[in-house]
Amino acid sequence: MKYLLFTIIALLANEPYNPSIQADYFAAPVKIPMSLAGNFGELRTNHFHSGIDIKTQGKTGIPIYAAAAGTVSRINISPTGFGLALYMDHPTGYTTVYAHLDHLRDDLADYAKSIQYARKSFSIDVPVPKGKFKLEKGELIAYSGNSGSSGGPHLHFEIRDTATEHPLNPLLFNFNIPDKTAPKLLSLMLYPLSDGAQIDGLPHQKPFDLVFYDGEYHLKGNPTITAGGEIGFGLQALDYLDGSWSKCGIYEIGLSVNEKLIYSFKMNELSFDETRYLNSHIDYSYLANHRRRFQKNWLEDGNRLSNYPIHENKGKVELKEGQTYRISYLIRDVSGNQSRLNFKLTGKSPVPAKKQTSGTTVFYNKEKLVKTDVLSAEFEPGTFYSTFQLDYKELPSEKGIYSKLVQLHKPDVPVHKSFDLKIKAEGLPAELQEKALVVSIDTKTKKKYAMGGTYNNGWVETKVRQLGLFGIAIDTKAPEITPVNIQNHSTLTDRRKISFKIIDDLSGISSYRGEINGQWVLFEFDAKNNLLEYYFDANHLQLGKTQELNLTVVDGVGNKSIYQANFYR
Numbered sequence: 001m002k003y004l005l006f007t008i009i010a011l012l013a014n015e016p017y018n019p020s021i022q023a024d025y026f027a028a029p030v031k032i033p034m035s036l037a038g039n040f041g042e043l044r045t046n047h048f049h050s051g052i053d054i055k056t057q058g059k060t061g062i063p064i065y066a067a068a069a070g071t072v073s074r075i076n077i078s079p080t081g082f083g084l085a086l087y088m089d090h091p092t093g094y095t096t097v098y099a100h101l102d103h104l105r106d107d108l109a110d111y112a113k114s115i116q117y118a119r120k121s122f123s124i125d126v127p128v129p130k131g132k133f134k135l136e137k138g139e140l141i142a143y144s145g146n147s148g149s150s151g152g153p154h155l156h157f158e159i160r161d162t163a164t165e166h167p168l169n170p171l172l173f174n175f176n177i178p179d180k181t182a183p184k185l186l187s188l189m190l191y192p193l194s195d196g197a198q199i200d201g202l203p204h205q206k207p208f209d210l211v212f213y214d215g216e217y218h219l220k221g222n223p224t225i226t227a228g229g230e231i232g233f234g235l236q237a238l239d240y241l242d243g244s245w246s247k248c249g250i251y252e253i254g255l256s257v258n259e260k261l262i263y264s265f266k267m268n269e270l271s272f273d274e275t276r277y278l279n280s281h282i283d284y285s286y287l288a289n290h291r292r293r294f295q296k297n298w299l300e301d302g303n304r305l306s307n308y309p310i311h312e313n314k315g316k317v318e319l320k321e322g323q324t325y326r327i328s329y330l331i332r333d334v335s336g337n338q339s340r341l342n343f344k345l346t347g348k349s350p351v352p353a354k355k356q357t358s359g360t361t362v363f364y365n366k367e368k369l370v371k372t373d374v375l376s377a378e379f380e381p382g383t384f385y386s387t388f389q390l391d392y393k394e395l396p397s398e399k400g401i402y403s404k405l406v407q408l409h410k411p412d413v414p415v416h417k418s419f420d421l422k423i424k425a426e427g428l429p430a431e432l433q434e435k436a437l438v439v440s441i442d443t444k445t446k447k448k449y450a451m452g453g454t455y456n457n458g459w460v461e462t463k464v465r466q467l468g469l470f471g472i473a474i475d476t477k478a479p480e481i482t483p484v485n486i487q488n489h490s491t492l493t494d495r496r497k498i499s500f501k502i503i504d505d506l507s508g509i510s511s512y513r514g515e516i517n518g519q520w521v522l523f524e525f526d527a528k529n530n531l532l533e534y535y536f537d538a539n540h541l542q543l544g545k546t547q548e549l550n551l552t553v554v555d556g557v558g559n560k561s562i563y564q565a566n567f568y569r
Contacts, residue, residue: 041267042249083148102145196350197229232298507556
């Protein structure tokens with residue numbers, strides 16, 4: 001009988017999560033076999049993946065088709081993020097998104113370019129008038145690419161609820177993607193959560209490796225585990241699809257204690273307003289320190305993610321001396337493939353609690369101002385997921401730093417909301433004040449990362465979204481402009497484009513402007529490759545004469561570089 005509840009859950013879970021979903025409404029957006037590099041809800045840095053990543057045979061230029069009849073509603077072009085993305089609204093209340101594109105079909109591309117020239121900006125995010133571009137299901141719309149922050153050629157595809165803009169799990173819509181492969185469970189983590197709680201006699205979290213045999217997963221070596229007080233569980237798990245080694249995310253988790261379901265997690269739908277709660281859903285600290293990603297199956301007080309249908313006592317379990325607890329996991333993918341883990345815990349009494357005396361208490365749901373002679377940090381309610389003791393110390397300055405170094409706790413504690421950070425400047429010459437910015441410093445590599453900032457009456461102020469080691473640095477070095485395929489007085493009649501590498505070593509590229517013969521021209525910026533390119537366009541350039549090129553690149557504190565050249569085209 002111990003699997004009876006799980007069987008009922010599995011049967012119910014196979015029902016559509018929303019009766020309005022029409023499983024065969026959408027066609028595949030590609031006409032090559034559908035194979036995924038990433039699935040919906042996959043754990044990414046600071047967010048859950050909001051769509052599926054469709055492999056494009058390792059190349060760009062694969063034709064992309066409208067998944068259903070509708071109208072183009074939005075075009076977004078950016079050097080980062082989705083890169084070139086097209087949005088379609090459909091009469092059934094869905095929106096589809098096609099991202100990391102290489103280029104749009106001609107009429108759509110001309111429309112987007114006309115807006116870029118009108119605004120004199122490569123980056124645009126524009127609504128398209130309803131009905132301007134009506135498309136039929138299966139009609140060509142674009143070609144796949146590797147634009148924006150993409151890590152390799154693929155199509156990022158989403159289905160959203162138009163009214164809420166919530167992404168929905170595309171795999172609920174019956175695309176032909178073979179999957180008879182069950183999720184793979186790697187490790188279990190046990191967490192002591194209350195004062196005096198313990199795992200095998202120690203007040204520290206403890207991982208356990210898992211092995212598979214006899215049709216289910218087991219703790220490696222079948223250890224006898226004792227635990228006392230209030231504890232939580234975590235799981236390291238992956239999913240795979242048939243014929244692919246791409247690591248995908250888990251669709252559904254069910255956790256039961258003594259045959260009672262106390263926690264469930266399900267990835268049918270996401271809210272962009274909630275996606276950063278991933279940093280509470282996972283064991284952020286363990287990932288930062290050990291590079292292993294566990295999903296916590298208990299909720300911190302400040303976790304507002306809506307993907308937990310069941311969370312009795314936030315998934316936390318109070319263990320009593322002498323009692324035996326049967327722990328059961330059921331992990332499931334969208335196709336219904338299942339993996340199970342069963343083990344037992346023996347209850348013990350809590351151990352004497354050690355009180356932490358250092359640091360200042362920061363409540364997850366209250367304002368907090370940490371202020372000293374050299375630092376001010378102001379946290380709003382909801383900045384953190386749990387109440388904790390925040391440590392702070394001041395360290396001597398070092399070469400290239402114009403303040404004391406301030407260690408504001410540790411970077412392995414996640415920050416949900418940006419907070420105001422001010423650091424007192426020391427020895428900063430007046431002529432360099434406008435070049436000053438706050439930097440975070442990696443304590444291992446000593447590499448500095450720009451956090452931005454503005455000088456104000458002896459302090460440098462900014463907003464940050466992390467903890468760690470901070471100081472004030474200056475950026476006086478202008479961006480580097482390196483021509484790739486042009487030089488002064490060159491003839492470019494056989495070239496399709498002009499290319500540059502642009503790099504800034506600290507504050508980052510803030511803006512750029514390219515002009516030919518004094519007129520703005522469209523340079524496309526590929527931020528991940530530091531590549532800036534202009535494609536010759538007879539509609540915006542008079543050919544057959546010597547052209548004057550002027551390229552200006554500005555960094556985050558106003559340092560400017562200019563490249564000028566004459567060429568014949």
